[in-house]
Every structure is written in C-alpha cells, then in structure tokens.
Amino acid sequence: MxxxxxxxxxxxxxxxxxxxxxxxxxxxxxxYDFRICAESPGPLQTxxxxxxxxxxDLTALQEADTVVVPGWQPPGRPVPPAVTEALRxxxxxxxxxxxxxxxxFVLAHAGLLDGRRATTHWRRTAQxxxxxxxxxxxxxxxxxDHGDVATSAGSGAGIDLCLHLVRRDxxxxxxxxxxxxxxxxxxxxxxxxxxxxxxxxAKADGSLAPLLEWAASQLDSRLTVARLAERAGLSSRTLxxxxxxxxxxxxGQWLLGQRLDAARVLLxxxxxxVEAIATRVGLxxxxxxxxRFRARLGTTPGAYRxxxxxxx
Numbered sequence: 584m585x586x587x588x589x590x591x592x593x594x595x596x597x598x599x600x601x602x603x604x605x606x607x608x609x610x611x612x613x614x615y616d617f618r619i620c621a622e623s624p625g626p627l628q629t630x631x632x633x634x635x636x637x638x639x640d641l642t643a644l645q646e647a648d649t650v651v652v653p654g655w656q657p658p659g660r661p662v663p664p665a666v667t668e669a670l671r672x673x674x675x676x677x678x679x680x681x682x683x684x685x686x687x688f689v690l691a692h693a694g695l696l697d698g699r700r701a702t703t704h705w706r707r708t709a710q711x712x713x714x715x716x717x718x719x720x721x722x723x724x725x726x727x728d729h730g731d732v733a734t735s736a737g738s739g740a741g742i743d744l745c746l747h748l749v750r751r752d753x754x755x756x757x758x759x760x761x762x763x764x765x766x767x768x769x770x771x772x773x774x775x776x777x778x779x780x781x782x783x784x785a786k787a788d789g790s791l792a793p794l795l796e797w798a799a800s801q802l803d804s805r806l807t808v809a810r811l812a813e814r815a816g817l818s819s820r821t822l823x824x825x826x827x828x829x830x831x832x833x834x835g836q837w838l839l840g841q842r843l844d845a846a847r848v849l850l851x852x853x854x855x856x857v858e859a860i861a862t863r864v865g866l867x868x869x870x871x872x873x874x875r876f877r878a879r880l881g882t883t884p885g886a887y888r889x890x891x892x893x894x895x
Contacts (some may be wrong), residue, residue, distance in 0.1 A: 652686030685739030
C-alpha cells in the first residue's frame with residue numbers, strides 16, 4: 584500500500600489513508616504495509632505549512648498492490664508525465680488505484696477514468712467534468728469503486744472509501760474494528776449523498792441517531808418502515824424524507840444494509856448455519872439471505888464465509 588504525495592500535500596487527506604491502512608488496532612493482525620512516495624524524495628511541503636519527509640520515489644509504485652492519491656492541489660494543476668506514466672504502468676500490472684478528494688484529477692489525467700463513473704469533492708465536480716468530458720462525473724455520491732480503480736468525494740468520504748476497501752479485502756468485522764479504533768461509524772454506502780443542500784429543520788427533522796441505534800439492536804425482530812416511523816413519532820413519509828436528507832438512502836435501503844452487515848459479521852465470526860443467520864438478522868430465510876447477498880455483494884454467503892471466516 585503506497586500513498587503517492589505531491590506538493591502542497593493535504594495532511595488530512597494523507598491521514599485518511601494512513602489511519603485506515605497504516606494504523607493497526609490493538610489485538611488485530613497487520614494486513615497492510617503502508618508507505619509514502621513522491622516524484623522527488625525529500626522534504627515535501629504541505630497545505631498546513633510544514634514539510635513531510637518522503638523517503639521513496641515513484642519506483643515504490645512498482646511493488647504496490649494498492650496506490651492511493653490523497654488529493655491534488657490545486658486541482659487544475661498539470662500532472663507531471665512521470666507521475667501519470669507510473670500510475671498507468673502500475674494499473675497495467677494489476678495494482679488498484681485509489682483517489683481521495685481531488686486526487687481524482689490525477690487519475691483522470693492518467694486516463695484511468697475514461698468512460699467510467701467517478702467522483703470528487705462536490706465543489707470540484709463541475710471542474711472535473713469540464714476538464715475531462717470522457718469521465719462520467721457523479722456529484723452525488725461518497726465514492727465509486729470499480730474494483731481496479733476507485734474515487735472518493737471530500738476528505739471524510741475518503742475515510743469511507745478506505746474502510747470500504749478494507750471490508751472488501753478482509754471482511755466487515757476487521758473493518759469495523761478499525762472504525763471503532765478511529766471512533767467512526769463502521770460503514771457508509773458509496774451511494775449516499777455527499778452533503779445536505781438545505782439546513783434540516785430542528786423540530787421536524789432531528790438527528791436520526793437514537794432511532795438508528797435502536798433499530799440496529801432490533802434486527803432479529805419484524806422491523807418495517809411503519810414501525811420505524813412509529814418509534815420515531817413521525818409519519819412514514821416524514822421519516823423517509825429524514826432518511827433522504829440525513830443519509831441519502833431510504834429507510835428500507837438502510838435497514839437492508841444493516842441486516843447484510845450483521846450477516847457478514849456472523850459469517851466471519853461464527854459457524855452458525857446460513858438459515859440461523861438469516862433469522863438472526865431479520866431476513867427470514869436462507870433463500871432470502873442468499874438472494875439479497877448476491878444482489879448486493881456479488882457472491883454467496885458460503886463463498887463469503889470461506890474467504891473471510893475467523894473461525895478455526
């Protein structure tokens with residue numbers, strides 16, 4: 584895992600990747616070897632005014648399984664040919680290329696986003712679309728993951744993308760452990776909105792946090808949108824508007840995501856039969872769990888368990 588830096592480097596965007604991939608939680612295995620590099624090693628200026636000492640050049644990309652570009656300032660600045668060629672060569676070798684925030688401009692310069700959906704910070708989506716018309720810029724998502732190439736919105740969404748990649752690499756339980764260590768929610772879907780355009784009225788649309796916490800503890804019961812609305816003291820329509828404003832998804836989509844997340848953890852950490860897991864997370868039957876699992880994750884519960892099981 585290599586972060587490709589450039590002056591002036593945003594320390595926070597670098598930290599988004601470093602905290603997820605470079606910091607090992609207590610009593611957790613080490614899965615990533617995190618390094619930094621730049622076109623020219625040595626002191627590298629940051630947007631905060633202090634330098635970072637970089638000890639590796641672009642040859643570090645030759646051995647990386649994943650390369651992260653944590654921002655690019657200013658976004659319209661030309662990208663050196665040596666950088667774009669190093670990224671293209673890494674991608675051809677099968678390296679996963681990831682951008683955080685305005686790092687998407689670097690991937691676009693390298694041609695890695697041609698004909699693909701991508702995102703960046705909402706303030707820069709129009710600029711990215713204008714500069715690279717062959718890129719399908721989506722301004723309304725947290726991140727876009729194509730498997731070999733992934734882009735995130737602003738810095739906070741960069742953390743969401745990094746945790747998503749950890750989930751894909753090593754399972755939901757390990758990613759949740761990292762998130763807990765960072766005191767963060769374990770997972771936000773990439774399709775969620777980047778930001779709320781209008782202020783949310785305090786009386787009608789208070790925080791959903793208490794309701795979400797309650798619902799997450801009731802997954803094995805018959806949770807419906809109507810029951811969630813009743814618990815919140817709102818109509819179903821008002822609750823749906825709250826979910827869209829605060830989370831960017833419907834109550835039903837959020838609930839399904841919670842059920843599948845819980846199922847993933849049980850598949851990783853227990854040897855319970857799939858039927859029992861389906862019942863425990865409120866998906867009623869193994870058939871329903873398998874159908875939902877394949878639609879959302881592109882695999883089966885059994886194949887997922889064989890890949891990520893922590894049970895010896």
